[in-house]
Amino acid sequence: MTAPLPKAELHLHIEGTLEPELAFALAERNAVTLPHASAEELRKAYAFEDLQSFLNLYYELMSVLRTAEDFADLADAYLERAAAQGVRHAEIFFDPQAHTARGVPLETVLAGLGRALEAAPERHGISTRLIMCFLRDQSAESAMETLEAARPWFGSLITAVGLDSAEVGHPPSKFREVYDRAREAGLRLVAHAGEEGPPEYVWEALDVLKVERIDHGIRSLEDERLVERLVRDQIPLTVCPLSNVRLRCVDRLADHPLPRMLEAGLLVTVNSDDPSYFGGYAEDNFQGLRAETGLTDEQLRRLAANSFRASFLSPAERDAHLKEVESYRFG
Ligand code: ADE
Ligand code: ZN
Numbered sequence: 001m002t003a004p005l006p007k008a009e010l011h012l013h014i015e016g017t018l019e020p021e022l023a024f025a026l027a028e029r030n031a032v033t034l035p036h037a038s039a040e041e042l043r044k045a046y047a048f049e050d051l052q053s054f055l056n057l058y059y060e061l062m063s064v065l066r067t068a069e070d071f072a073d074l075a076d077a078y079l080e081r082a083a084a085q086g087v088r089h090a091e092i093f094f095d096p097q098a099h100t101a102r103g104v105p106l107e108t109v110l111a112g113l114g115r116a117l118e119a120a121p122e123r124h125g126i127s128t129r130l131i132m133c134f135l136r137d138q139s140a141e142s143a144m145e146t147l148e149a150a151r152p153w154f155g156s157l158i159t160a161v162g163l164d165s166a167e168v169g170h171p172p173s174k175f176r177e178v179y180d181r182a183r184e185a186g187l188r189l190v191a192h193a194g195e196e197g198p199p200e201y202v203w204e205a206l207d208v209l210k211v212e213r214i215d216h217g218i219r220s221l222e223d224e225r226l227v228e229r230l231v232r233d234q235i236p237l238t239v240c241p242l243s244n245v246r247l248r249c250v251d252r253l254a255d256h257p258l259p260r261m262l263e264a265g266l267l268v269t270v271n272s273d274d275p276s277y278f279g280g281y282a283e284d285n286f287q288g289l290r291a292e293t294g295l296t297d298e299q300l301r302r303l304a305a306n307s308f309r310a311s312f313l314s315p316a317e318r319d320a321h322l323k324e325v326e327s328y329r330f331g
Pocket of ligand 1: 013164166192274
C-alpha cells in the first residue's frame with residue numbers, strides 16, 4: 001500500500017480524539033461511571049444535530065480524564081493514529097477550562113500532554129505545537145484568569161491561544177483584552193470563526209483579535225469582501241470537512257465548499273477537528289474529499305503543501321516538509 005500524503009494537522013482538539021474504547025478503559029482505571037452501557041452503545045450516540053449537541057457529549061466524556069497519565073495516554077493514542085495517516089506535524093488544541101472546572105489542575109493536564117508531545121518526534125516521527133483554547137461561552141474574565149495561570153508554560157509548552165466551544169452569541173470581540181494580553185506575551189493567535197457563526201465573526205477575529213489563522217471559516221463564502229480580504233492576506237483557514245457534515249454545517253461531503261474555496265484562491269487546509277466523534281482522522285478527510293468531491297491528486301498535494309505553509313514551523317522546517325510533499329508519488 002502507498003504511504004499516505006505527508007501533511008500537517010492544524011485543527012485538532014485532543015479531547016476530541018478520545019475513542020469510546022479508551023474512554024471506557026480510563027473510566028475503569030479512575031472508577032468513573034459513564035452513562036452508557038458499552039463502547040458500541042456510546043458510538044451509537046454519535047448522531048449530532050448541531051455543534052451544541054456534540055459539545056454536550058464531548059464535555060460529558062471528559063469526566064474520565066483525571067490524571068497526567070490519562071492525558072499522556074490520550075495524546076499518545078492520537079499521535080500513533082495520526083502518524084499512520086501521514087501526519088508529520090500537529091498543532092494541537094486543548095481546553096483547560098473544561099478540566100479545571102472539574103477539579104483537574106492545569107499542572108496535571110500539561111504534565112500529561114507535555115510528556116506525550118515531548119516523546120512524539122522520536123516515537124511517532126511527529127513534531128508538535130500546543131494551542132490553549134478559551135471556551136467562548138464562558139466569561140472573558142475566566143479566559144483571562146486561564147491565560148495568566150498558564151504563563152509559566154508560555155514559549156515552552158504553549159505556543160498559541162485559540163477560541164472554541166459554542167460560537168453563536170459569543171463573538172470574538174468579547175475576548176479583545178485577552179488576545180491583546182496573549183499577543184503581548186509573544187503567543188501566536190488563532191480562533192474558531194465562521195463554523196456556525198456569521199461572516200461578521202470572521203471579520204472580528206481578524207480585525208479585533210488580530211488572529212493569524214481562522215479555524216473553520218467556511219461561512220466566509222457568504223461575504224465577497226471577506227473572501228477578497230482572506231485571499232489578499234493569504235489568511236489560512238483550517239477547514240474540517242467530516243466535522244462540517246457530522247455537525248450539519250454542510251449537508252453532504254459532495255456539497256462541501258472546499259473545492260470552491262481552493263478555486264477562489266483561499267489558503268485552505270484539511271483537518272479532522274474531533275476525529276473520534278466525526279468518523280475520521282486526517283487522511284480519512286483527504287480520501288473523503290477525493291471520493292465525494294472529485295478533488296484531483298494535484299489539488300490534494302496543494303492542500304498538503306498549504307498545511308505546512310499555514311503552520312507555525314520555522315521556514316527551514318517548513319521547506320523540508322514542502323520538499324517531501326512535492327516529491328510524493330500518488331499510488
Ligand atoms: N470544540 C471541539 N470541537 C469544536 C468545534 N468543532 N467547534 C467549536 N468548538 C469545538
Ligand atoms: Zn474545532
